[in-house]
Amino acid sequence: MNSNFKLNFLKNKFINKLIRMPFFPYILQFLALLFFLILIINGFMTGSPESYGNEITTFLRKTNFTTLIVWGLWWPGLILTTILLGRIWCTVCPMELVSNIFNRICRFLGFKGLKLNSFLSLGFIALLLYVILQLLVAGFEVHRVPIYTSYVLIGLLTIAVLAGVLFKEQRAFCKAFCPASLLLKAYSLFTPLILRKNINETCSNCDSKECVSEKNRNKLDVRSCPSY
Numbered sequence: 001m002n003s004n005f006k007l008n009f010l011k012n013k014f015i016n017k018l019i020r021m022p023f024f025p026y027i028l029q030f031l032a033l034l035f036f037l038i039l040i041i042n043g044f045m046t047g048s049p050e051s052y053g054n055e056i057t058t059f060l061r062k063t064n065f066t067t068l069i070v071w072g073l074w075w076p077g078l079i080l081t082t083i084l085l086g087r088i089w090c091t092v093c094p095m096e097l098v099s100n101i102f103n104r105i106c107r108f109l110g111f112k113g114l115k116l117n118s119f120l121s122l123g124f125i126a127l128l129l130y131v132i133l134q135l136l137v138a139g140f141e142v143h144r145v146p147i148y149t150s151y152v153l154i155g156l157l158t159i160a161v162l163a164g165v166l167f168k169e170q171r172a173f174c175k176a177f178c179p180a181s182l183l184l185k186a187y188s189l190f191t192p193l194i195l196r197k198n199i200n201e202t203c204s205n206c207d208s209k210e211c212v213s214e215k216n217r218n219k220l221d222v223r224s225c226p227s228y
Helices: 013-019 026-046 054-063 065-085 094-108 124-140 146-166 172-177 181-190 200-204
Strands: none
Touching (some): 026 094, 026 146, 065 146, 065 181, 094 146, 094 172, 124 172, 124 181, 146 172, 172 181
């Protein structure tokens, strides 16, 4: 039996005020990026296995700040939050912010960028990167060694920068290169959270379609949705 129970989160004053902020979600992504950089720096400060001995690496996964957050909390937490709240991670993802910034800079400087072809859009590279990540975990134990985890995080940032520079589409990194994108897509199918119209007539009677218009894509405030 289908349930008609619905809960409108936008009626919550705090949530409504948050998403109407001029710099939403950039401020959340910026804070996530700062935390991301702290994890990278901490991983490097821990040193290499040669400096503290290979016998300690077994304990570092659960005790070191970088490995604990990335592999012990974030990775399993990503699956749980996706099931409960959909692709909420994309709202705070620092890679999306970095890719977005470099995309705008390059378009402003006149570099038109390449178009994502169908092969890339289907997510084959994202799948390949996910497989490589799993192989790094199994073969090189990057989840146990903080400095190796820092290398992985730097690699993700580098790919995000290159995606923003080379491709004209916004969110090219998210669509074609994010190793977690296919995972997010699969688990988000089970989420009870959905974005829907509150009043159908509002969209039916709208001729300008400002909410998805290309001309509003790069505005800091009242910008259109890059995902349509």
